[in-house]
Amino acid sequence: MTSLPLALTINGHRYELEVDPRVTLLDLLRERLELTGTKKGCDRGQCGACTVLVDGKRINSCLALAVSHDGAKVLTIEGVSHGEDLHPVQAAFIAHDGFQCGFCTPGQIMSTLGLIAEAQAGDDPERIREGMSGNLCRCAAYGGIVEAVLEAQEQLAKADRRTAA
Amino acid sequence: MTLELSLNQQPAHLRQGSSIGQPLTRRDGFLKVTGAARYAADNHPPGMLYAVLAVSGIARGRVASLDVEAAKAHGGVVEVMTPQNRPPLATDPDAKNNPFMFRLDLLQNDRIRYPNQTIAVVIAETLEAATEGAALLSPRYEAQPARVGLDGAESFVPGGVGIGSPAVHHKGDVEAGLESAATRIEATYETSAQYHNAMEPHAIVAAWDGDSLSIDTPSQGLAMAQGRIAGLFGIAPQNIHIRSPFLGGGFGSKGMISGPQVLGILAARLVGCPVKLVLRREQMYGPAGHRAPTRQTLRMGMDREGRLTAIDHHAKTASSTFDDFFEPAADASHTLYASPAIATSHEAVRLDTGTPLFMRAPGEATGSIALESAIDEAAGACGMDPLEFRLRNYAEVEPMTGKPFSSKALRECYTLASERFGWQRRPLQPRQMPDKDGFLTGWGMGTATFPAIMFQAEARAVLRADGSGLMETGAQDMGQGAWTAFAQIAADGLGLDIDQVDFRAGSSDLPNAGIAGGSGHTATAGMAIHNAGAAVIARLADLATGHEASPLFGAGNEGVLARGGRLYRRDDENRSESYGEILARAGLAEIDGRGTGTPDPASREAYAMHAHGAVFAEVKVDPDFGQIRVTRLVGAFAAGRVINPRLVRSQYYGGMIWGVSFALHEEAVTDRRSGRIQNANLAEYHVPVNADVPSVEALLVHEDDPYVNALGIKGVGEIGITGTAGAVANAVWHATGVRPRRFPIRIEDLLG
Numbered sequence: 054m055t056s057l058p059l060a061l062t063i064n065g066h067r068y069e070l071e072v073d074p075r076v077t078l079l080d081l082l083r084e085r086l087e088l089t090g091t092k093k094g095c096d097r098g099q100c101g102a103c104t105v106l107v108d109g110k111r112i113n114s115c116l117a118l119a120v121s122h123d124g125a126k127v128l129t130i131e132g133v134s135h136g137e138d139l140h141p142v143q144a145a146f147i148a149h150d151g152f153q154c155g156f157c158t159p160g161q162i163m164s165t166l167g168l169i170a171e172a173q174a175g176d177d178p179e180r181i182r183e184g185m186s187g188n189l190c191r192c193a194a195y196g197g198i199v200e201a202v203l204e205a206q207e208q209l210a211k212a213d214r215r216t217a218a
Numbered sequence: 219m220t221l222e223l224s225l226n227q228q229p230a231h232l233r234q235g236s237s238i239g240q241p242l243t244r245r246d247g248f249l250k251v252t253g254a255a256r257y258a259a260d261n262h263p264p265g266m267l268y269a270v271l272a273v274s275g276i277a278r279g280r281v282a283s284l285d286v287e288a289a290k291a292h293g294g295v296v297e298v299m300t301p302q303n304r305p306p307l308a309t310d311p312d313a314k315n316n317p318f319m320f321r322l323d324l325l326q327n328d329r330i331r332y333p334n335q336t337i338a339v340v341i342a343e344t345l346e347a348a349t350e351g352a353a354l355l356s357p358r359y360e361a362q363p364a365r366v367g368l369d370g371a372e373s374f375v376p377g378g379v380g381i382g383s384p385a386v387h388h389k390g391d392v393e394a395g396l397e398s399a400a401t402r403i404e405a406t407y408e409t410s411a412q413y414h415n416a417m418e419p420h421a422i423v424a425a426w427d428g429d430s431l432s433i434d435t436p437s438q439g440l441a442m443a444q445g446r447i448a449g450l451f452g453i454a455p456q457n458i459h460i461r462s463p464f465l466g467g468g469f470g471s472k473g474m475i476s477g478p479q480v481l482g483i484l485a486a487r488l489v490g491c492p493v494k495l496v497l498r499r500e501q502m503y504g505p506a507g508h509r510a511p512t513r514q515t516l517r518m519g520m521d522r523e524g525r526l527t528a529i530d531h532h533a534k535t536a537s538s539t540f541d542d543f544f545e546p547a548a549d550a551s552h553t554l555y556a557s558p559a560i561a562t563s564h565e566a567v568r569l570d571t572g573t574p575l576f577m578r579a580p581g582e583a584t585g586s587i588a589l590e591s592a593i594d595e596a597a598g599a600c601g602m603d604p605l606e607f608r609l610r611n612y613a614e615v616e617p618m619t620g621k622p623f624s625s626k627a628l629r630e631c632y633t634l635a636s637e638r639f640g641w642q643r644r645p646l647q648p649r650q651m652p653d654k655d656g657f658l659t660g661w662g663m664g665t666a667t668f669p670a671i672m673f674q675a676e677a678r679a680v681l682r683a684d685g686s687g688l689m690e691t692g693a694q695d696m697g698q699g700a701w702t703a704f705a706q707i708a709a710d711g712l713g714l715d716i717d718q719v720d721f722r723a724g725s726s727d728l729p730n731a732g733i734a735g736g737s738g739h740t741a742t743a744g745m746a747i748h749n750a751g752a753a754v755i756a757r758l759a760d761l762a763t764g765h766e767a768s769p770l771f772g773a774g775n776e777g778v779l780a781r782g783g784r785l786y787r788r789d790d791e792n793r794s795e796s797y798g799e800i801l802a803r804a805g806l807a808e809i810d811g812r813g814t815g816t817p818d819p820a821s822r823e824a825y826a827m828h829a830h831g832a833v834f835a836e837v838k839v840d841p842d843f844g845q846i847r848v849t850r851l852v853g854a855f856a857a858g859r860v861i862n863p864r865l866v867r868s869q870y871y872g873g874m875i876w877g878v879s880f881a882l883h884e885e886a887v888t889d890r891r892s893g894r895i896q897n898a899n900l901a902e903y904h905v906p907v908n909a910d911v912p913s914v915e916a917l918l919v920h921e922d923d924p925y926v927n928a929l930g931i932k933g934v935g936e937i938g939i940t941g942t943a944g945a946v947a948n949a950v951w952h953a954t955g956v957r958p959r960r961f962p963i964r965i966e967d968l969l970g
Contacts, residue, residue: 073344073346075346076346080345080346083259083260084262084268084344084345087262088253089253089256089257089259089260089262090252090253090254091253092257092417092418092466093259093419093496094417094418094419094499094900095499095899095900096498096499097499097899097900097901099499099899099900099901100417100499100900102417129253130251130252130253131252131253131254133252134251134252139248139251139252143251143252144251146247146251147243147244147247147248147251148243150243150244150864150865150867150868152247152250152251152697153467153697153698153699153868153869153872154416154417154418154464154465154466154467154468154696154697155246155249155250155255155464155466155697156257156416156417156418156464156466156467157417157466158250158251159253162251179909181908182908182909182911183908183909185908186907186908186909186910187907188908189417189900189905189907190417190908191415191416191417191467191469191905192417192467192697192868192872193871193872193875193876193906193911194868194871194872195871195875195906195907195908195911196871196911196913196914197868197871198908199908
């Protein structure tokens with residue numbers, strides 16, 4: 054299969070790649086770039102484990118052909134913390150036990166970042182539950198996930214207010 | 219080659235004297251929220267190839283032809299493994315010599331015995347090439363009619379159910395009990411086939427080096443997997459190294475090594491380089507186990523005071539045509555409700571499915587939803603409140619055996635959870651609580667129970683001259699929190715702060731930690747850790763108390779306490795010495811000790827050992843459309859000693875949501891013509907999403923159990939499903955007046 058040129062900025066690093074057009078963004082990350090934090094649970098867009106942000110929006114990377122995102126900025130779970138300093142969303146997932154086995158967790162966290170950026174759910178748990186329902190958790194850590202989203206959102210808003218002031 | 223994991227904890231944990239009992243956050247949390255936790259499929263050794271399964275599209279018959287040439291001609295395809303060229307095995311995969319060994323499909327012939335059985339493996343340079351190669355095989359079949367459903371084949375009484383439980387049990391005279399009863403009920407309930415659907419599909423990365431084998435694969439039982447692979451390949455177990463630091467969920471499906479995992483090893487053997495094989499989601503519906511469907515009939519008789527005079531619980535279930543696993547559903551009636559006469563029995567059929575297996579609360583979950591529904595019906599027939607009825611029939615001793623309970627705080631669970639829920643305001647009759655939006659509200663309850671099981675485990679403890687400790691056991695963390703809870707037990711066993719303890723697990727080159735299953739891992743491996751700690755502390759105490767220069771000289775082995783990295787004289791705590799000082803004086807860099815975790819036969823003989831709980835559910839049902847929403851769940855559980863309340867609560871939440879799922883969501887639908895599963899994917903096989911999950915509360919009831927094991931641990935992983943599923947079903951009845959008799963409850967059942 055003829056490869057196609059593809060430029061992506063992933064977690065702030067620019068990649069100039071030659072990619073088989075059959076390759077999904079998920080398989081590019083996992084199998085070619087060794088960014089294995091993003092998980093494959095179904096490969097059909099049904100579970101959300103592969104959620105990443107593409108140009109700031111959350112998508113199922115298993116449903117995206119890599120070459121169709123030439124020029125995009127991609128954020129994966131590996132790019133969320135600053136070294137040992139966890140992002141407030143990550144810290145909140147630990148504090149509220151928003152996971153058990155951890156396999157869906159990268160997707161949950163990326164989806165949380167997307168949800169907060171969308172600013173549609175506010176602090177209404179019902180809307181957060183709805184907005185996080187594209188990410189399955191078979192361990193069913195859903196309660197902790199909702200608490201984590203609420204707390205992280207509050208932390209981020211406080212930080213924003215401090216920055217503004 | 220040991221597994222190096224950097225575990226840490228953020229934010230910093232609490233500490234008030236001991237590690238056990240503290241609600242520490244997960245020590246593997248940092249790795250999991252940063253994407254650094256390495257699951258099996260995240261490995262990528264140099265030169266690795268990709269293997270993809272081609273699976274059967276029929277349920278029964280044989281493969282007539284495969285277009286191997288077309289697949290091999292496809293760009294990037296390296297090899298196609300079929301029965302013709304599959305490397306030889308030392309033992310027949312259809313042979314079995316113990317009840318934990320299951321027959322595997324490893325391309326031993328062209329026979330097909332269930333849909334999604336592997337018929338070939340395509341190995342290629344890329345995942346894309348292997349996937350396309352598998353599609354090019356264009357199999358042709360000689361198909362036979364599929365045997366489908368609980369009426370699809372001749373039934374028989376299995377030789378045993380679960381693992382070695384007799385198919386039939388009885389005490390007292392059930393027919394006489396029913397005859398003499400003032401009130402009787404009889405009802406039949408059906409439960410559906412369910413698939414574990416862990417988020418992580420079964421995966422393996424296998425690499426051979428001569429006759430040594432290195433494997434990354436999720437396993438709930440490393441030593442058992444190692445032994446099974448060793449037997450199949452005719453190599454020594456110590457030549458097989460399995461790493462399983464994290465499982466992306468297991469729920470029983472990763473208890474035994476599955477056929478596709480072994481096929482990954484065979485593929486690596488065939489091509490002579492490392493191979494990664496990951497099941498596609500739909501391929502998990504066959505070779506990786508499932509919960510078999512059941513049809514259960516319960517008959518109960520009650521006297522004028524609402525006391526049970528007889529319980530008869532009969533379950534029909536299914537296994538595969540070629541192996542035995544019979545869901546022990548009726549055994550659920552052995553332990554909960556007092557009755558002078560109890561009979562339980564099983565029958566089964568053999569169907570063209572993969573072999574069913576342990577799925578979270580195997581038998582307990584299926585049996586519980588039927589039993590708790592029937593108890594609700596019995597309470598209704600007596601005109602009694604369901605809680606009052608359960609208390610009237612409270613078992614002071616285990617009903618089937620007459621043994622006393624080692625501990626049983628179920629009354630406290632009923633009280634705590636019912637008060638929290640507000641149960642006393644519940645009207646007896648159904649359809650009495652419409653809400654302001656016109657939805658029918660219903661309240662239901664169920665009793666939860668699960669046996670306190672222990673297996674066998676070993677651990678090794680080390681104390682080092684720098685004052686730190688090491689604990690090693692090949693424990694498996696599938697999400698329940700083994701990395702954290704076992705480190706807590708290790709810290710207390712070694713008398714060290716948890717930060718001073720290096721805890722190693724998740725690898726087959728460590729002492730055998732037994733199975734992460736049966737809710738028994740914490741008790742079993744926890745006791746091995748506890749005993750290993752005691753053994754190494756005893757050695758250390760010998761060194762100190764036997765040396766004249768030590769302030770502990772002459773204190774005797776029983777006369778010291780280990781705490782905070784020091785040994786103290788028990789009778790005079792002003793006299794103490796640090797571990798480092800003791801080892802330095804002895805000129806030792808480190809000392810070690812070993813411990814085992816094993817059930818105590820005498821106490822197991824004398825006592826019935828079970829965890830208990832009470833679950834209360836609120837549902838709202840749309841009166842026009844029949845849509846059911848669970849809006850509130852409150853559970854209280856007593857399961858002996860709690861090592862980490864934060865993690866235990868999460869286990870209860872998860873279990874309770876599985877209970878909701880059992881009652882309302884999960885069902886694998888089989889096409890009656892082809893025998894294929896029609897909804898083998900996560901869109902159509904429903905599991906709860908975040909929006910399905912109501913407010914869930916799990917209350918922890920204190921329970922001391924001096925008999926179950928020295929730490930007093932029972933187990934919490936599975937009990938949450940039991941009780942909850944029935945509570946939801948009973949709430950649906952209370953909302954609508956319609957008694958659900960098949961699960962998951964369908965909208966059409968309520969509208970009928």
